Structure formats: structure tokens, C-alpha cells
Amino acid sequence: MAQETQTPRLRFAPSPTGHLHIGGARTALFNWLYARQNKGTFVLRIEDTDRERSTDEYVHSIMAGMEWLQLDWNEGPLHQIDRMDLYKSYVEKLLNEGKAYKCFCTAEEIDVRKKAMLASGQKPKYDGLCRNANQNQQKPFCIRFISKPEGTTIVHDLIKGDVSFENAEMDDLVIQRTDGTPTYNFCVVIDDALMRITHIIRGDDHLNNTPRQILLYEAMGFTPAKFGHLPMILGSDKTRLSKRHGATSVLAYREMGFLPDALINFLARIGWSFGDQEIFSREELIEKFSFENVGTSGGVFNQEKLLWLNAHYLKNLDDKTLQVMVTPFLEKDGFRISPEIPMDKAIHLSKERSRTLLELSEALKFYLHQSVTIDPALKEKFLTPLAIELLRELSHQIETHSDFSETSLKAKIDEWITGKGLKLKDVAQPLRVALTGSTVSPGIFELMAVLGKEKVIQRLKAVS
RNA sequence: GCUCCCAUCGUCUAGCGGCCUAGGACGUCGCCCUCUCACGGCGAAGACCGCGGGUUCGAAUCCCGCUGGGAGCGCCA
Numbered sequence: 092m093a094q095e096t097q098t099p100r101l102r103f104a105p106s107p108t109g110h111l112h113i114g115g116a117r118t119a120l121f122n123w124l125y126a127r128q129n130k131g132t133f134v135l136r137i138e139d140t141d142r143e144r145s146t147d148e149y150v151h152s153i154m155a156g157m158e159w160l161q162l163d164w165n166e167g168p169l170h171q172i173d174r175m176d177l178y179k180s181y182v183e184k185l186l187n188e189g190k191a192y193k194c195f196c197t198a199e200e201i202d203v204r205k206k207a208m209l210a211s212g213q214k215p216k217y218d219g220l221c222r223n224a225n226q227n228q229q230k231p232f233c234i235r236f237i238s239k240p241e242g243t244t245i246v247h248d249l250i251k252g253d254v255s256f257e258n259a260e261m262d263d264l265v266i267q268r269t270d271g272t273p274t275y276n277f278c279v280v281i282d283d284a285l286m287r288i289t290h291i292i293r294g295d296d297h298l299n300n301t302p303r304q305i306l307l308y309e310a311m312g313f314t315p316a317k318f319g320h321l322p323m324i325l326g327s328d329k330t331r332l333s334k335r336h337g338a339t340s341v342l343a344y345r346e347m348g349f350l351p352d353a354l355i356n357f358l359a360r361i362g363w364s365f366g367d368q369e370i371f372s373r374e375e376l377i378e379k380f381s382f383e384n385v386g387t388s389g390g391v392f393n394q395e396k397l398l399w400l401n402a403h404y405l406k407n408l409d410d411k412t413l414q415v416m417v418t419p420f421l422e423k424d425g426f427r428i429s430p431e432i433p434m435d436k437a438i439h440l441s442k443e444r445s446r447t448l449l450e451l452s453e454a455l456k457f458y459l460h461q462s463v464t465i466d467p468a469l470k471e472k473f474l475t476p477l478a479i480e481l482l483r484e485l486s487h488q489i490e491t492h493s494d495f496s497e498t499s500l501k502a503k504i505d506e507w508i509t510g511k512g513l514k515l516k517d518v519a520q521p522l523r524v525a526l527t528g529s530t531v532s533p534g535i536f537e538l539m540a541v542l543g544k545e546k547v548i549q550r551l552k553a554v555s
Numbered sequence: 556g557c558u559c560c561c562a563u564c565g566u567c568u569a570g571c572g573g574c575c576u577a578g579g580a581c582g583u584c585g586c587c588c589u590c591u592c593a594c595g596g597c598g599a600a601g602a603c604c605g606c607g608g609g610u611u612c613g614a615a616u617c618c619c620g621c622u623g624g625g626a627g628c629g630c631c632a
Contacts, residue, residue, distance in 0.1 A: 106632045141631060198630070205628095214557040214628060233630050251560070260558055260628090268630040275632045299559055299627040322561075322625090329624065357567095360580090364568055367579040386568080389625065393566045396581040406594075444593040519590030531592045 099131035111156030135167035216262030249319035348449030
């Protein structure tokens with residue numbers, strides 16, 4: 092048979108029992124990167140053999156997460172549930188070849204025996220009782236794969252190097268449940284083999300499963316793929332990242348106003364590095380990725396760094412694009428983009444002061460308000476009788492000033508301030524509070540130019 | 556308990572035997588810029604390279620042991 096498996100085929104195989112989470116997204120990313128780098132194929136396969144916990148909602152959510160991250164796939168989504176007959180044919184094959192057997196033990200019986208093993212210091216595993224049992228009993232049964240009693244199985248891992256396991260460590264794996272459905276370790280092997288997957292890149296929580304999968308490959312006459320096990324992403328307490336550590340769903344990061352490129356960049360840098368470089372475009376990632384530079388130890392998910400990266404990508408986006416991206420955040424809070432305010436200019440002023448789209452939307456709200464509400468404490472501190480007097484005077488000065496551009500405004504106000512023997516410092520904060528309701532905002536002249544004469548005068552009158 | 560994986564600043568990491576009195580980035584703290592806040596610029600603190608043995612002229616880098624952490628040990632994936 093011709094060996095024409097030169098272009099790699101990779102896959103991401105989530106189970107739809109939850110949303111696409113951070114760890115899964117990184118696994119998908121690394122598979123995707125390698126596939127794209129080598130002009131290979133990236134397959135999305137849904138591992139939904141657990142009918143109890145799998146839902147369509149999660150399938151859609153996972154796909155939405157990948158689409159948002161722009162991790163596009165070439166084949167799929169393929170559902171394992173559609174391939175049940177296929178798996179069963181292989182169960183039959185193994186049964187006929189004497190490589191598997193029916194097991195009539197109940198869960199309770201096994202549980203008792205395993206507990207006893209654990210108590211005596213042994214690794215709890217199925218004791219193989221039914222291997223020699225009468226196979227024609229009229230009782231419910233599951234089907235087990237006969238493990239090898241001796242020898243060593245070596246996993247040639249692309250990331251961890253060679254890892255060897257004693258075959259005696261492995262027990263007789265259930266490949267078909269009592270209800271007749273095949274199990275994960277069995278289905279993956281068949282799917283990966285039949286879909287001609289060349290590289291299986293997944294979390295290292297699967298490393299212990301790999302030797303038994305290799306044995307399954309061999310038993311069914313398949314050639315094992317290459318494996319690569321990624322270290323886990325950890326929470327701040329260095330345990331495997333979970334809900335306990337806060338948001339883990341990729342889509343939740345979209346809602347928090349993160350940019351897909353930032354998240355991709357961040358995810359890539361947990362576990363993978365390229366010298367001292369921190370910022371990578373997708374193209375660079377595809378070009379520079381290699382298993383060789385994937386680390387072997389787990390990495391903590393550091394949201395502060397994600398925030399920094401997000402800020403970086405945010406300020407490098409053009410204003411019009413950002414406007415499209417931030418609008419949903421504004422609308423969600425009941426704001427309507429008004430043509431009176433040049434939003435792109437407002438965004439230009441705030442984008443380097445915001446780390447997320449959410450923060451950006453917050454920074455834009457004051458432009459859109461009908462009137463400014465000022466916190467009493469701020470009012471007391473900044474809008475003193477003296478300040479109000481100044482603002483009133485300033486209001487008159489501006490009313491007759493027609494050119495509301497930033498430079499013209501600055502010239503006009505500077506002149507007025509200097510004429511009064513004051514410093515900009517003396518009026519900037521009261522003015523800022525009156526116009527924005529906050530002590531924090533973009534530069535006062537830029538902001539006034541964006542806000543427009545009418546609103547500026549209106550807001551000044553409201554406080555004086 | 557058993558099996559497997561892992562171990563450099565608080566965090567992500569560079570380092571693949573001499574270039575390391577250990578480099579970069581995030582965060583932190585100063586200073587500069589300045590109308591506030593950011594951005595930006597400059598600078599500082601921060602790792603006896605988990606511990607102990609080897610190998611070697613020489614080890615963060617190789618080997619062994621220990622300790623610590625993680626994962627697995629499901630008729631979940």
C-alpha cells in the first residue's frame with residue numbers, strides 16, 4: 092500500500108459536556124497551528140458517546156467559541172454518535188479474534204474488589220475475573236479488551252520524549268458499556284485511525300491513556316499516530332484550571348471584551364515560547380510554532396498578562412473597526428450611537444486608556460449621556476463656588492468661539508487662563524468633572540472637540 | 556496507595572556544558588512626560604536556577620536519589 096500520508100491531519104476532539112474552555116482552546120490552537128503550518132487538515136470531531144451529558148447546546152457553543160477565535164476547521168464537525176455501527180463492528184471483530192470478552196461483573200462487585208486492592212496498596216484495577224467465565228450467561232454484560240500481562244509500551248511523545256509504561260499496569264479496559272455503547276478510549280482509536288489522523292496533540296491528562304490506546308491500535312491492526320501531550324493550564328493555586336478559578340469559558344472572555352487575537356497570542360505563550368518574543372500575529376504563530384519549543388511544565392493562567400496583551404491589540408486596531416466592535420457593548424447597556432458624536436474620534440482618544448472593549452465602552456458613555464450626573468463628593472471637591480464662577484466665565488468665552496477644533500480651543504482657553512493669571516491646572520479638573528462627571532478622561536481639549544460646542548455649553552450651564 | 560508527568564524571579568518564560576556575577580515579558584515600586592488617567596520613555600526591587608549526591612577542568616544545563624506539585628488509576632471524555 093502506498094504511503095501517501097505526507098500532509099498532516101490533526102484534530103480537535105472536544106466532548107460537548109461543557110463550553111469551550113481555556114484549556115481546550117489552547118489544545119485546539121496548537122493542533123490548528125501545526126496543521127496550518129504544514130498545509131495539513133484540521134478536523135473537528137465531537138466526542139459525544141456520553142449520551143447523558145452531551146448536549147447540542149454545547150456543540151454549538153464550542154463551535155461558536157472556535158469561530159470567534161478564528162480556528163477554522165476543514166472537516167467536521169463529525170459526531171461519534173453517527174458512527175456507532177462502525178465501532179460495534181470493531182467490537183465484534185475483537186470478540187471474534189479472542190481479543191475481548193464479555194464481562195458480567197456488576198459495578199458493585201468490582202467496586203468492592205477494587206477497594207480491597209487499594210487497601211492492600213495495589214493499583215485498583217479490574218481483576219480479569221470474567222476472562223475465563225462462561226461467555227453465554229444470560230446476564231447484562233459489558234465488553235472488555237484483554238490487556239497484555241507483560242512487556243512495555245513506549246509512547247514516543249513529541250513534547251515529553253519517550254515515556255514507557257509497564258503493560259502489567261493496565262487492566263482490561265471496557266470498550267463497550269452494558270447499554271451497548273462504545274467507550275471513549277475505544278472510539279478515539281478507531282476514529283483517529285480511520286480518519287488518518289497523523290498527530291494527536293492533547294492535554295497531558297491523557298498521557299496515561301495513551302499506552303492502552305496504542306495497544307488498541309495494535310490489536311485492530313492500525314498504525315498509531317504521533318502523540319504530543321501538552322502540559323496543563325493551571326489556576327493561581329497551581330491546580331488544574333477549573334470554574335473555581337473564575338471564568339474558564341472562551342465565550343466569557345468575549346463578553347468581558349477581550350479580542351480573539353489577544354487571547355490566541357496569550358494562549359500560545361502558555362507553554363510555548365520563541366526566544367524573548369511576546370507579541371505574535373497569527374501568521375507568525377503559524378510560521379514559528381514547533382513542538383520542540385513547547386515546554387513540559389504546567390503554566391498558570393495569568394489574567395493580568397492577558398489584559399496587557401489585550402490592551403496592546405486594542406490600541407493597535409483602527410478606530411472604525413473598534414467602533415464596530417464596541418457598539419454591541421454600548422447597546423447592551425441601552426446606549427444608542429448618536430450621529431452628533433463622532434464616535435471614531437472618541438474611540439481614538441480612549442483606546443489607549445482601555446484594556447478591554449468593555450472598558451472602552453465605559454469610557455465612551457459620558458459622550459452619549461443626555462446630561463451628566465455628578466457624584467456629590469466630586470461636586471463638593473471640584474465644583475467649589477470659585478470653580479463654578481470660573482466655569483461660568485469660561486462658558487461665556489466659549490459661546491462666542493466658533494472654531495471648536497482641539498487646537499483652536501486650546502489656544503482660546505490658554506489665552507483666557509493666562510489673562511487671568513491662572514494655570515490650566517486650576518481649571519482642568521473642575522472642567523473635566525463638569526463635562527464628564529469624572530476626574531478621569533482623555534485630554535480636556537480633545538474631549539471638548541469631540542463632545543461639540545452645544546453639549547459643552549449645555550453641561551457647563553448645568554453646573555454654573 | 557500505585558503509575559506517569561513536572562520543577563529557573565509572585566506569574567509566563569529564555570537558557571539545550573563554559574557567552575549566566577541567569578536574559579526578556581506581565582505585575583510591583585520609583586522618576587520623566589503631563590490638564591486627570593492612560594500611553595510612552597528611563598530605572599529599581601525581584602530567582603542562593605526545589606534539596607542532596609554524583610559525572611566533568613567546568614552544571615541552571617547531563618545522571619541518580621529525595622522532596623514538593625500535578626495528572627491518571629470510571630461501564631466520563
